[in-house]
Amino acid sequence: MKALHAVLILFVLSAFASSASAETAVEAIAAHKHMGVASCSNSVCHGASQPFRDSDVMQNEFAIWQEFDPHAKAYQVLEQPKSKAIAQKLGLGDPTKAQVCLDCHADNVPAADRGERFQISDGVGCEACHGGSESWLNAHADRKVAHADNLAKGMYPTEDPIKRAQLCLSCHMGEKERMITHRIMGAGHPRLSFELDTFTWLHPHYKVDANWIKRRGDWNGVRDWAVGQGVAAENLLSLLLDPKTGWQGIFPELVLFNCQACHKLMKDNNWGPRQGTGLGPGVVRLNDANLVTFRYALAPVDKTAAQRVFEQTRDLHRATTQSRDATFAAARTLRATLESLLPKVAAYNFDAASLDPIFASMVADGERGEFRDYAAAEQASMAAQSLVVAFENDGKLDKAKDATLKARLDTLYNAVKDENNYSMTSFVAALKSLRSAAP
Ligand code: HEC
Ligand code: HEC
Numbered sequence: 001m002k003a004l005h006a007v008l009i010l011f012v013l014s015a016f017a018s019s020a021s022a023e024t025a026v027e028a029i030a031a032h033k034h035m036g037v038a039s040c041s042n043s044v045c046h047g048a049s050q051p052f053r054d055s056d057v058m059q060n061e062f063a064i065w066q067e068f069d070p071h072a073k074a075y076q077v078l079e080q081p082k083s084k085a086i087a088q089k090l091g092l093g094d095p096t097k098a099q100v101c102l103d104c105h106a107d108n109v110p111a112a113d114r115g116e117r118f119q120i121s122d123g124v125g126c127e128a129c130h131g132g133s134e135s136w137l138n139a140h141a142d143r144k145v146a147h148a149d150n151l152a153k154g155m156y157p158t159e160d161p162i163k164r165a166q167l168c169l170s171c172h173m174g175e176k177e178r179m180i181t182h183r184i185m186g187a188g189h190p191r192l193s194f195e196l197d198t199f200t201w202l203h204p205h206y207k208v209d210a211n212w213i214k215r216r217g218d219w220n221g222v223r224d225w226a227v228g229q230g231v232a233a234e235n236l237l238s239l240l241l242d243p244k245t246g247w248q249g250i251f252p253e254l255v256l257f258n259c260q261a262c263h264k265l266m267k268d269n270n271w272g273p274r275q276g277t278g279l280g281p282g283v284v285r286l287n288d289a290n291l292v293t294f295r296y297a298l299a300p301v302d303k304t305a306a307q308r309v310f311e312q313t314r315d316l317h318r319a320t321t322q323s324r325d326a327t328f329a330a331a332r333t334l335r336a337t338l339e340s341l342l343p344k345v346a347a348y349n350f351d352a353a354s355l356d357p358i359f360a361s362m363v364a365d366g367e368r369g370e371f372r373d374y375a376a377a378e379q380a381s382m383a384a385q386s387l388v389v390a391f392e393n394d395g396k397l398d399k400a401k402d403a404t405l406k407a408r409l410d411t412l413y414n415a416v417k418d419e420n421n422y423s424m425t426s427f428v429a430a431l432k433s434l435r436s437a438a439p
């Protein structure tokens with residue numbers, strides 16, 4: 001895992017979920033003209049150098065984005081030698097002109113949807129996430145205009161965890177229209193991994209306080225983590241089920257599978273069983289990391305449902321050794337289960353009492369050998385970060401306990417730092433030691 005060290009950000013925590021509206025989709029982001037980052041960056045708009053005092057929002061979002069947010073450099077990455085090398089191996093020519101790269105490394109809306117100040121070199125700009133601003137740009141700064149009015153005019157509901165997960169994952173995992181393939185990985189692209197809560201707080205240009213909650217609805221980081229796992233698991237199944245993205249010739253798209261299932265050294269010879277797959281040795285397995293972690297999210301919400309996800313995941317693994325039809329059928333069943341559970345998870349109040357059941361189910365899985373696969377361990381470490389932040393927000397930790405918890409979280413992160421040097425034993429030991437320090 002990349003240098004995601006355990007930076008803990010405290011913010012106002014509140015219970016409850018916003019109710020997810022059904023129809024806004026990532027696709028709708030391109031439905032309105034994108035006016036360009038320059039349309040947002042005026043110093044009296046979002047281009048202030050310091051936060052405004054009496055404003056609902058900080059208004060220095062542009063400065064933060066430009067200076068700290070990797071999205072602002074996403075296009076420049078394509079100008080670098082490492083991108084040229086990837087593109088050359090794939091026969092794509094100039095990566096700054098290649099649609100497949102631009103779709104994720106820039107706000108690549110069709111030419112007709114680009115306003116006068118739009119520049120592709122702005123990378124993943126404001127409107128790539130907040131939606132084309134053509135219809136809301138002028139009105140949205142007026143305090144009398146309700147957020148719902150902006151949403152109706154094409155602003156993206158970034159506050160809604162399900163919708164936010166779908167947005168982020170459309171680039172951080174890939175989707176039908178923006179796919180990252182094993183061929184791109186084979187050419188040298190970094191492996192993608194994502195966790196909604198952790199990644200939301202890595203380079204924030206926003207703050208969530210009482211004012212935000214009043215305007216935008218409730219905030220709960222653990223809920224965001226939980227929702228992010230469910231949406232990612234659903235996305236995996238949708239990609240697998242899609243004939244265009246799920247299959248490459250006679251092989252399924254390998255990017256959907258566990259990288260280490262193939263990329264490990266033959267001399268290791270350390271296969272062991274995993275109940276969660278039910279598979280024997282020598283079988284390529286789907287990357288079920290998000291499915292594994294989503295079960296932990298379900299632990300406080302609905303234990304029977306967690307068991308159902310466990311069983312249906314195992315059915316899916318088994319089906320991949322049988323036939324394509326069996327795989328599709330099992331994937332559809334599991335996807336329907338996830339779809340029915342997501343609204344429940346998004347509406348669940350992940351309060352302090354819900355944290356230990358999550359931890360307990362992770363540790364129990366660890367003891368059963370479920371973290372044999374690196375990808376699940378990496379996800380579990382980010383889940384643990386989300387829980388630690390929640391314990392801190394709950395305010396029951398004294399300084400010494402907080403320091404111990406942070407130190408043990410760092411140890412856990414260290415155990416997944418290098419995917420080529422991962423030891424399940426050290427990881428599980430670190431996980432247990434972290435839980436024993438939790439309140
Ligand atoms: C599905 C979306 C997607 C596609 C398609 C995609 N990328 Fe990426 N790329 C990402 C994401 C997300 C990251 C950041 C990964 C992280 O840090 O978690 C990234 C990271 C990179 C990096 C490493 C950046 C760094 O800061 O070191 C390079 C280089 C890169 N991409 C080049 C390319 C090239 C060239 C193409 C086209 C062949 C391409 N990407 C296609 C999403 C994508
Ligand atoms: C990678 C996606 C992404 C990009 C790019 C992005 N934002 Fe955001 N933005 C978010 C998320 C997520 C939030 C937090 C949730 C929310 O407040 O809706 C947010 C919050 C905000 C808020 C606070 C909203 C409120 O009501 O408190 C403002 C203002 C904002 N962004 C402006 C910008 C501007 C201006 C840019 C470009 C310079 C930008 N954003 C680029 C994702 C993004």
Ligand code: HEC
Binds near residue numbers: 105167169196
């Ligand atoms: C249009 C595609 C796109 C969308 C949408 C998107 N990202 Fe990204 N993101 C990228 C790319 C590309 C990179 C790598 C940029 C680079 O290396 O400079 C990246 C990098 C990041 C990083 C830095 C990762 C690291 O290892 O430091 C974080 C954090 C991140 N994104 C969070 C988010 C979140 C949270 C959302 C949703 C609110 C989101 N992204 C939506 C394309 C996207």
Ligand code: HEC
Binds near residue numbers: 185188191254261
């Ligand atoms: C079904 C087995 C399988 C899975 C699963 C798999 N790979 Fe591969 N990978 C291969 C094969 C086969 C090659 C081609 C090796 C060659 O060209 O000699 C390869 C090549 C690569 C290469 C280029 C290595 C080189 O030396 O040129 C990278 C990088 C890579 N894969 C990354 C990944 C990542 C990241 C994942 C998970 C998202 C993954 N692979 C999943 C089988 C797999």
